[in-house]
Amino acid sequence: MSSGSRSPNGRDRRARSLAAGGLALAVVAELSSVGLLGLSGWFISACAVAGAATVSSFSYIAPSGGVRAFALARVAGNYSKRLVLHSAALRRIAAARADLFDRAAGADRAETDGLWSGELLDRSMADADSAGMALIESTTHVAVTAALTTGAVLAVAVSTSLVPAAVLAAGVVVMAVIAHRTPGTAREAEQHTRKALRAEFVTAVDAWTELASLGAAEQLAARTTARFTRLDIEREASARRRHRTTLATGLIGTATLTATAAAGSAPDAPTFVFVALLALGVLAQAEQLAPAAEARATAKAAHHRLTASAPHTASDTAVPEIRSWSTEHGIGFADYPLPPMALRPGSVLGASVARGATLVVTGRSGSGKSTLLRALASSLRQSTDARDGRPAVVAVSADDHLFTGTLGSNWRLADAAPTDDEIDEHLAQLRLNDSGLTATTPVGPGGRQLSGGELRRVCLGRALARHPHVLIVDEPTTGLDDRTARHVLGILTNLPDTTVVLALHDLPACLESAGHMTRLPLDHTSQDAS
Known part of the structure; x- marks a missing residue:
């Protein structure tokens, strides 16, 4: 042909x-x-x-x-x-x-992100x-x-x-x-x-x-x-x-x-x-x-x-403009306007993070942490190309979703190669085996058969399976006890080849002395962005 x-x-x-x-x-x-x-x-x-x-000639x-x-x-x-x-x-x-x-694949990410x-x-x-x-x-x-x-x-x-x-x-x-x-x-x-x-x-x-x-x-x-x-x-x-x-x-x-x-x-x-x-x-x-x-x-x-230019949704998913860059040495952003709910509304914000280091964005509820992470993820997707087969950016939102099925089927959405035994090893690294979870465990509609902490760790593990150059996580410790939260934060802040951006209400004690970490507070005048 x-x-x-x-x-x-x-x-x-x-x-x-x-x-x-x-x-x-x-x-x-x-x-x-x-x-x-x-x-x-x-x-x-x-x-x-x-x-x-009586007489007929009908044929x-x-x-x-x-x-x-x-x-x-x-x-x-x-x-x-x-x-x-x-x-x-x-x-x-x-x-x-x-x-x-x-x-959907070719649309402008800034306009359709989250739609x-x-x-x-x-x-x-x-x-x-x-x-x-x-x-x-x-x-x-x-x-x-x-x-x-x-x-x-x-x-x-x-x-x-x-x-x-x-x-x-x-x-x-x-x-x-x-x-x-x-x-x-x-x-x-x-x-x-x-x-x-x-x-x-x-x-x-x-x-x-x-x-x-x-x-x-x-x-x-x-x-x-x-x-x-x-x-x-x-x-x-x-x-x-x-x-x-x-x-x-x-x-x-x-x-x-x-x-x-x-x-x-x-x-x-x-x-x-x-x-x-x-x-x-x-x-x-x-x-x-x-x-x-x-x-x-x-x-x-x-x-x-x-054929509409963009899908219609009832929610407001507007993403603020932000200028970002990504190199082999790390990522950075600048000229981000602080939202009205921040302590210094109208000011602009910027930061840079070295490759393998961690940026922690802190602030009270409503201070704009999730909005900043969403804007950064959208901007980096537009300005960064995937290298060496690894995705440029993977973001885990605060309400990430699991599909009805098993833990293994959800995990393989990120990486289709692992066997059930290999997935079980990854679950053990996140201490999910303590709850008896395996690759064959059913999760129920939307992950309802899992606890909030289990759901959070499964979504994090699925993102880690992609080995991204930049990993952005909103509220990684939601639903976790102190011991498990320290363990998960230890994993996230020790990824030598991945730049990590986290959003947390407050800086946990286990991170206060951690190296290769930058804190970016959105609502504290006593501390300025590094």
């Missing part, structure tokens, strides 16, 4: 050709289905009329051959369209997902699925209905007159208008409510002991009942829309048959049956325009979210 055929433009052309072929096969399959329905009805009626007549050979031809075309068309359309839809989904990850949460990524993946499946759920139904209506109107006009053909065409247009006026976000709202209910049930089961001790069971039951009520209302609204569409189908079908019977030259019985079944097939397909309109609106909203 040539390099040109592998190009994005070549892939786009193949994807469009595949989609066009799938739509053509879908039209052939539905035309064959409706043709089979109408011709079969006409054939049966004609046979009955011929059998009732069954041509109509029976037509029935068989339509049946074979329907089977082949349906099978082929499924293969081709699903292949085209999967290509679109894969392309949307790849574009999503490309944008790509698990929940947001899950929603974005669902949006990619919705955008890709629009080909099957929306575009195909619209194209098939248009082609089917055109063919049926021509067939009715030729077999009877223009009046019933015009009534049938006008009826399909009316159904299209009804579908277009259908609230497009109805399905998305119902799916959102279902997702909220599932998430709440999973959370309630996992945290039932805490909820019971808080006396929150009644409030939770009331909130869940309200969501069930909302889901029932959304279902009833969808049912009413379906009933309106069914009623419109019946009225239009009746009007078409009435116009056929009242035509200038009344058709014979086989022709009347042919028109009735043909109209039924067309209107049954036209009923799919309503869900197609909802699918199109859902895909449109999903496409808008996927």
Whole structure:
């Protein structure tokens, strides 16, 4: 295969050709289905009329051959369209997902740092699925209905007159208008409510002991009942829309048959049956325009979210500007504006740390420690390239996350190579074996089966497994007793080839005499930044 055929433009052309072929096969399959329905009805009626007549010259050979031809075309068309359309839809989904990850990987870190949460990524993946499946759920139904209506109107006009053909065409247009006026976000709202209910049930089961001790069971039951009520209302609204569409189908079908019977030259019985079944097939397909309109609106909203310049989040994740640098000899930063909650707001801050040394940022809660670390991590990621296969910067936030699974599966997110025995050795270095934790220990949703101190040490160990050039840790001793905290701080401050930045409320006694350490207080006038 040539390099040109592998190009994005070549892939786009193949994807469009595949989609066009799938739509053509879908039209052939539905035309064959409706043709089979109408011709079969006409054939049966004609046979009955011929059998009732005393003398008849009716020939069954041509109509029976037509029935068989339509049946074979329907089977082949349906099978082929499924293969081709699903292949085209999967290509679109894969392309949307790849574009999503490309944008996430290539986005400006200063603008998107912290935005790509698990929940947001899950929603974005669902949006990619919705955008890709629009080909099957929306575009195909619209194209098939248009082609089917055109063919049926021509067939009715030729077999009877223009009046019933015009009534049938006008009826399909009316159904299209009804579908277009259908609230497009109805399905998305119902799916959102279902997702909220599932998430709440999973959370309630996992945290039932805490909820019971808080006396929150009644409030939770009331909130869940309200969501069930909302889901029932959304279902009833969808049912009413379906009933309106069914009623419109019946009225239009009746009007078409009435116009056929009242035509200038009344058709014979086989022709009347042919028109009735043909109209039924067309209107049954036209009923799919309503869900197609909802699918199109859902895909449109999903496409808008996927192509937005940056993901939307309710939280304020703005990162202050900071100038930083990283060399083989260490890191540094300057011109960092102290936030309003600091003791000297409006001043600028700076520091430098040698390679293998430690910078400890101290200050009371709300003094801006976490904000400084987040700004420094974002700035260093932009200005530093990974060297010798090691990541330039790894940051461990105060609320780092573990995925549902085992300790080993979470550890291997950082380094896929270690065996369970090797991971057990790393856990022992952090004294997690004292609690009986091993690589096969399940952590539960979000790490809920671990204590706060165990969760903190697992996240630290996972970061250490990456062997970064710069390790930034927010509150490394949260949930740890004094003995374990000293042990963990000893590990973090004795990494000879890693520059470490820590945020702590106060400088522990075990670090006051430590070498290769710089303290940066944010709220003490008695000490200045070194």
